[in-house]
Amino acid sequence: MDIQELLAASKAATVSMAGASTTQKNLALEGIAKELEANVSEIIAANELDLAAGEQSGLSKALQDRLRLDAQRVKSLASAVREIISLPDPVGDSVQGRTLANGLMIQQVRVPFGVIGCIYEARPNVTVDIAALAIKSGNCAVLRGGSAAENTNKVLISVIQKGLIGADLPSSAVVTVDPFGRDGAVELMQARGLVDVLIPRGSANLIHTVVTESKVPVIETGDGIVHIFADASANVELAIPIIVNSKAQRPSVCNSLETLLVHEQVAAELLPKLAKALAESSVLVHACEQSIAVMPGSIHATEQDWATEYLGLELSVRTVKSLDQAIAHISKYSTKHTESILTESIANAERFLQEIDSAVVMVNSSTRFTDGGEFGLGAEVGISTQKLHARGPMGLRELTSTKWLVRGNGQVRS
Amino acid sequence: MDIQELLAASKAATVSMAGASTTQKNLALEGIAKELEANVSEIIAANELDLAAGEQSGLSKALQDRLRLDAQRVKSLASAVREIISLPDPVGDSVQGRTLANGLMIQQVRVPFGVIGCIYEARPNVTVDIAALAIKSGNCAVLRGGSAAENTNKVLISVIQKGLIGADLPSSAVVTVDPFGRDGAVELMQARGLVDVLIPRGSANLIHTVVTESKVPVIETGDGIVHIFADASANVELAIPIIVNSKAQRPSVCNSLETLLVHEQVAAELLPKLAKALAESSVLVHACEQSIAVMPGSIHATEQDWATEYLGLELSVRTVKSLDQAIAHISKYSTKHTESILTESIANAERFLQEIDSAVVMVNSSTRFTDGGEFGLGAEVGISTQKLHARGPMGLRELTSTKWLVRGNGQVRS
Numbered sequence: 010m011d012i013q014e015l016l017a018a019s020k021a022a023t024v025s026m027a028g029a030s031t032t033q034k035n036l037a038l039e040g041i042a043k044e045l046e047a048n049v050s051e052i053i054a055a056n057e058l059d060l061a062a063g064e065q066s067g068l069s070k071a072l073q074d075r076l077r078l079d080a081q082r083v084k085s086l087a088s089a090v091r092e093i094i095s096l097p098d099p100v101g102d103s104v105q106g107r108t109l110a111n112g113l114m115i116q117q118v119r120v121p122f123g124v125i126g127c128i129y130e131a132r133p134n135v136t137v138d139i140a141a142l143a144i145k146s147g148n149c150a151v152l153r154g155g156s157a158a159e160n161t162n163k164v165l166i167s168v169i170q171k172g173l174i175g176a177d178l179p180s181s182a183v184v185t186v187d188p189f190g191r192d193g194a195v196e197l198m199q200a201r202g203l204v205d206v207l208i209p210r211g212s213a214n215l216i217h218t219v220v221t222e223s224k225v226p227v228i229e230t231g232d233g234i235v236h237i238f239a240d241a242s243a244n245v246e247l248a249i250p251i252i253v254n255s256k257a258q259r260p261s262v263c264n265s266l267e268t269l270l271v272h273e274q275v276a277a278e279l280l281p282k283l284a285k286a287l288a289e290s291s292v293l294v295h296a297c298e299q300s301i302a303v304m305p306g307s308i309h310a311t312e313q314d315w316a317t318e319y320l321g322l323e324l325s326v327r328t329v330k331s332l333d334q335a336i337a338h339i340s341k342y343s344t345k346h347t348e349s350i351l352t353e354s355i356a357n358a359e360r361f362l363q364e365i366d367s368a369v370v371m372v373n374s375s376t377r378f379t380d381g382g383e384f385g386l387g388a389e390v391g392i393s394t395q396k397l398h399a400r401g402p403m404g405l406r407e408l409t410s411t412k413w414l415v416r417g418n419g420q421v422r423s
Numbered sequence: 424m425d426i427q428e429l430l431a432a433s434k435a436a437t438v439s440m441a442g443a444s445t446t447q448k449n450l451a452l453e454g455i456a457k458e459l460e461a462n463v464s465e466i467i468a469a470n471e472l473d474l475a476a477g478e479q480s481g482l483s484k485a486l487q488d489r490l491r492l493d494a495q496r497v498k499s500l501a502s503a504v505r506e507i508i509s510l511p512d513p514v515g516d517s518v519q520g521r522t523l524a525n526g527l528m529i530q531q532v533r534v535p536f537g538v539i540g541c542i543y544e545a546r547p548n549v550t551v552d553i554a555a556l557a558i559k560s561g562n563c564a565v566l567r568g569g570s571a572a573e574n575t576n577k578v579l580i581s582v583i584q585k586g587l588i589g590a591d592l593p594s595s596a597v598v599t600v601d602p603f604g605r606d607g608a609v610e611l612m613q614a615r616g617l618v619d620v621l622i623p624r625g626s627a628n629l630i631h632t633v634v635t636e637s638k639v640p641v642i643e644t645g646d647g648i649v650h651i652f653a654d655a656s657a658n659v660e661l662a663i664p665i666i667v668n669s670k671a672q673r674p675s676v677c678n679s680l681e682t683l684l685v686h687e688q689v690a691a692e693l694l695p696k697l698a699k700a701l702a703e704s705s706v707l708v709h710a711c712e713q714s715i716a717v718m719p720g721s722i723h724a725t726e727q728d729w730a731t732e733y734l735g736l737e738l739s740v741r742t743v744k745s746l747d748q749a750i751a752h753i754s755k756y757s758t759k760h761t762e763s764i765l766t767e768s769i770a771n772a773e774r775f776l777q778e779i780d781s782a783v784v785m786v787n788s789s790t791r792f793t794d795g796g797e798f799g800l801g802a803e804v805g806i807s808t809q810k811l812h813a814r815g816p817m818g819l820r821e822l823t824s825t826k827w828l829v830r831g832n833g834q835v836r837s
Contacts, residue, residue, distance in 0.1 A: 024778055107799065113788055115798060122810050123780065201635075205810050221615075221638050226811040247833035254835035349829075362828050364438055366537065374527055374831030383836070384529060384827075385521065396536050396619050396824035397640040398812040410810035413798075414776050415763075417788030419661035421668035422797070 012189050012196045015181075016124075016203040019149045022179040023123045027147050031098040033176050034144055038094045041141065041172030042087040048168055049083045055160040056133065063157055068131070076131045076158055086134060089388070090141045096387040099406045100147045114416045119409040121147035122205040126197045128219055129210035131157040136165045139208070140183045142390055144173070146408040149182045151204060153193045162187055198223040205410075210391060213318065228399060228407075230391030233263035233346035234318050235376045238335040238361070240352035241274040247373060248279060248351045249286050254375040255349070257290035261320050263392055264347050264379040268315060268325040270335045271300065276328045280304050292322045299328040315342045332357055336364055343367060345394050347379040368394055368401040426603050426610045429595075430538075430617040433563045436593040437537045441561050445512040447590050448558055452508045455555065455586030456501040462582055463497045469574040470547070477571055482545070490545045490572055500548060503802070504555045510801040513820045514561045528830045533823040535561035536619040540611045542633055543624035545571040550579045553622070554597045556804055558587070560822040563596045565618060567607045576601055612637040619824075624805060627732065642813060642821075644805030647677035647760035648732050649790045652749040652775070654766035655688040661787060662693060662765045663700050668789040669763070671704035675734050677806055678761055678793040682729060682739040684749045685714065690742045694718050706736045713742040729756045746771055750778055757781060759808050761793040782808055782815040 010018070045052070056078040063073055078086075099119050106116035125148045129135045136154055143150035154162040162185055170180040186193030197204060198219065207227045209219035220227050237255060239248050255266035271279060276299070284304040287294060294300075295314045296307035304326065314325045315338070329335050339348055349371035350361040358372045369379045381389030381402035390403040399407040424432070459466070470492040477487055492500075513533050520530035539562045543549045550568055557564035568576040576599055584594040600607030611618060612633065621641045623633035634641050651669060653662050669680035685693060690713070698718040701708060708714075709728045710721035718740065728739045729752070743749050753762055763785035764775040772786045783793045795803030795816035804817040813821040 023780075028777060109797070109799065113792060117815075224635050226640070226809065228811075244833075250835050251833060258836055358830075363442060366437075367826070369827040369829060371829040372831060373833055374829050375835045377836040378527060378829065378831075378834065379827075383523070385523065395640065397642075400825050401531075401827045411814050412781070413783040413793075413815045415783060415785040415788050415792065416772075417786060417792075419658075419665060419787055420792065421664050421789045422672055422791040 012186060012193065015184055015186065016151065016196070016200055018181040019124050019151050019184055020203050022149050022182045023121070025179050026144070026149055026182050027100070027121050027123075029147060029178060033178065034098065034147070035094045037144055037172045037176035037178050038090050038141055040175040041137070041169050042090040044168040044171045045083055045087040045090070045137070048164065049080050052078060052083055052161065052164050052168070053080065055164040058160040059158050063131075068157060072131050072157070076133065076161070078133055078161060082134070086137045089138060093141045093145050093388050096145065096405055098145060099409050104411055111420050112418065113420050116414045117411050118414060119406070120412045122408060122410050124149045124151060124204045125408065126151045126153070126200070126204040126207040126225065127210060128153045128194050128197060128207065128215065130155045130212065130215060132210070133158050133161040133165060135210050136162050137169070138388075139390070140169045142388060142405060142408060144178075144182065146405045148408055150184075151197060152183070152185045152187075153197055154185065154187055156187070156190065159187050198225060201225055208391065228391075228393055228403070229395040230393055230403070231263045232318065232344045232394055233265070233392070234267050234316065234342055234344045235264060235346055236268045236270060236339050236343060236348045237266055237376065238270045238329075238332070238339070238348070238350045239272060239275055239279055240332060240350055240354060240357050241272040242353040242357070243272070243275050243279065243351040244353060245275065245279050245282065249283055251349070251351060251373070251375050252283060253286050253290055255377055256287070256292055256324050257322065258375075258377055260322050264376050265320070266324065266376050267318055268327065268342065270338055271326065271328050272332075272335070273299070273328050273330055276300065277303060280326070287324065290322070292324050295323065295325045297327040300326045318344070332360065336361070339365060346392060347371065347376045349374055349376050368392065426600060426607065429598055429600065430565065430610070430614055432595040433538050433565050433598055434617050436563050436596045437535070439593050440558070440563055440596050441514070441535050441537075443561060443592060447592065448512065448561065449508045451558055451586045451590035451592050452504050452555055454589040455551070455583050456504040458582040458585045459497055459501040459504070459551070462578065463494050466492060466497055466575065466578050466582070467494065469578040472574040473572050477545075482571060486545050486571070490547065490575070492547055492575060496548070500551045503552060507555045507559050507802050510559065510819055512559060513823050518825055525834050526832065527834050530828045531825050532828060533820070534826045536822060536824050538563045538565060538618045539822065540565045540567070540614070540618040540621040540639065541624060542567045542608055542611060542621065542629065544569045544626065544629060546624070547572050547575040547579055549624055550576050551583070552802075553804070554583045556802060556819060556822060558592075558596065560819045562822055564598075565611060566597070566599045566601075567611055568599065568601055570601070570604065573601050612639060615639055622805065642805075642807055642817070643809040644807055644817070645677045646732065646758045646808055647679070647806070648681045648730065648756055648758045649678060649760055650682045650684060650753050650757060650762045651680055651790065652684040652743075652746070652753070652762070652764045653686060653689055653693055654746060654764055654768060654771050655686040656767040656771070657686070657689050657693065657765040658767060659689065659693050659696065663697055665763070665765060665787070665789050666697060667700050667704055669791055670701070670706055670738050671736065672789075672791055674736050678790050679734070680738065680790050681732055682741065682756065684752055685740065685742050686746075686749070687713070687742050687744055690714065691717060694740070701738065704736070706738050709737065709739045711741040714740045732758070746774065750775070753779060760806060761785065761790045763788055763790050782806065
């Protein structure tokens with residue numbers, strides 16, 4: 010089967026998937042969870058091939074860790090699939106509707122997109138996550154998981170397809186273009202009319218490439234240069250735990266803090282205490298000229314640091330003269346994911362909420378709360394940092410489009 | 424001012440526009456309506472320059488007509504602006520919200536996109552329409568109206584800017600890149616980070632170019648190869664007025680009918696009567712081999728006809744063997760705008776509603792009802808034929824994104 014035939018088979022499966030009942034889709038998900046558990050040793054054996062090849066080709070330790078599946082991680086994958094079973098099915102939900110004066114009954118309902126493409130790197134968990142979310146939302150998925158995880162993904166896709174077949178759903182509802190190498194990714198980005206939406210998952214570099222090269226509509230996720238601004242009136246006792254939590258509780262994820270801006274009126278009180286608390290969490294501080302004087306153990310921040318997503322135990326700190334300067338800094342460097350202000354001033358809080366143009370804007374809260382699970386939206390497809398279609402944590406609902414149904418009995422327009 | 428400075432000025436104006444009250448935005452719109460009325464002669468004089476240049480350069484009669492503004496049309500533009508004043512302002516509407524177990528108050532609210540770009544051709548009414556819709560929804564607009572309407576648009580933009588200034592809003596909230604020629608369009612399509620969404624309006628060709636070349640997210644509108652399927656059980660007395668209305672009531676617009684599919688069991692009864700009714704409305708029929716025998720006066724349909732949006736008094740007609748064949752034909756040729764089934768069978772109606780993958784799917788209704796005004800959504804930005812963000816008639820709400828506001832008092836994640 011060539012790649013165009015594969016994409017066409019996936020498109021052809023959209024009718025069955027869109028028409029599948031919630032019961033049938035949940036049956037497929039339960040089947041996938043069971044197949045994952047039944048095939049742990051095959052999955053780990055395939056994963057070991059990928060890990061060995063990765064080591065030989067010089068894959069970084071961090072990427073090797075992301076790539077690795079052990080029995081515990083396969084079990085977690087099965088649990089994640091079962092969690093999606095318990096979420097409500099968005100397909101068929103009525104968004105709005107009315108009967109017009111002429112008697113036409115119009116109704117806007119949620120429908121699946123059709124085919125969701127996903128391009129990602131060396132993260133076999135994404136294979137199972139995206140497939141399960143796509144199935145629950147009545148979509149088909151075409152996956153490009155990259156050569157580094159090719160053997161693992163091949164086994165995972167076959168596990169997923171067994172689950173689909175067991176629920177009498179088409180196996181072509183979840184397919185991979187990995188056998189086509191780089192061509193697979195290129196064809197996915199060109200496949201207008203066959204692929205309805207493309208979701209890149211991975212490095213900023215990968216996301217940038219997909220966003221600028223794709224002719225298929227893209228939903229941009231991840232990539233978080235997240236800021237906190239400690240205003241002049243910030244409560245220092247609250248500020249320190251919020252800042253430390255935002256940076257250090259799980260530094261490798263997109264909602265963790267990367268840059269702290271501090272009003273000069275609170276800097277002398279806040280920063281020395283903060284330096285101590287951050288040191289206890291092994292955070293290396295890159296401080297501006299003014300901040301470094303009161304933050305022992307810091308190194309000098311460079312212009313490049315303001316534009317860096319560390320995703321590790323490092324933090325940029327800059328002292329600013331005003332809320333205006335803080336907002337200007339954020340406008341310049343933010344990736345529009347999450348920003349938080351620490352303040353006791355209602356006026357400044359409201360101005361920050363109004364003027365900061367990010368998916369999530371907070372007052373006196375850790376940035377780590379930007380998360381579909383924390384927001385009560387259920388399993389998360391990702392955090393959208395774009396403004397079209399979805400913004401912030403994306404759940405199953407964000408994997409649907411809508412359609413207007415119009416029921417008449419002979420109406421014509423005059 | 425070079426084009427990058429112009430785009431930056433527009434971006435800078437987004438904060439004022441997003442923060443403007445409904446009263447202030449309506450004041451600007453009323454100012455624009457008054458300025459339009461006060462400057463009729465200047466507008467017509469500029470328009471005459473464009474019309475003269477268009478005639479000399481061989482602009483088609485149809486495009487010349489679209490380009491022409493007379494006193495009546497300028498008055499209609501002012502009325503259209505005043506209609507937008509009466510529509511509800513979507514900015515600040517709460518989409519959802521709750522208080523989490525930890526006390527965080529989260530709220531998802533509607534916010535403007537920021538900067539909306541619009542690329543269109545020789546239609547000065549779009550200049551006023553899009554500017555007014557953008558202003559009401561708290562957005563800035565960067566317009567590229569094309570060289571054929573350059574003089575007219577220049578005067579219209581200055582009228583719009585006077586309205587903005589009169590309401591104490593920044594004049595750079597509505598600007599044109601027309602002085603930069605083709606570079607203006609190219610730069611708009613490249614301006615990720617400065618332009619938030621791009622809306623092409625015009626020919627299928629123009630829309631295709633923008634969709635495939637733009638690096639800014641696009642909302643695709645228009646382009647309607649619209650189908651009706653007359654099922655075996657169709658009520659012929661209802662069917663004929665619906666088909667004639669769908670085709671002939673206003674053939675130049677995107678929701679008018681282009682292809683009729685007829686079940687072979689009803690063809691012999693329906694088509695001869697229909698041929699007569701269509702002839703009375705001067706519709707030229709392109710009929711398939713089987714249909715032409717019972718539709719006197721028709722010409723032979725070609726393969727190309729099924730993929731043609733006539734936008735005039737022409738109709739393709741094809742006799743099919745089954746609902747399956749009708750659905751397959753529509754899947755192949757539809758632009759996913761509007762399709763309608765004429766049937767007395769609930770089973771076939773529901774299957775058509777479920778399986779046809781178009782923005783609007785109808786039963787026993789004229790396709791001409793796909794319209795924001797008819798649906799009760801107010802003034803229309805266009806009919807989206809894509810699945811991302813908006814589908815079907817787009818109103819002011821579809822010119823907004825959302826943002827999550829999170830208010831806490833020291834919450835950290837454990």
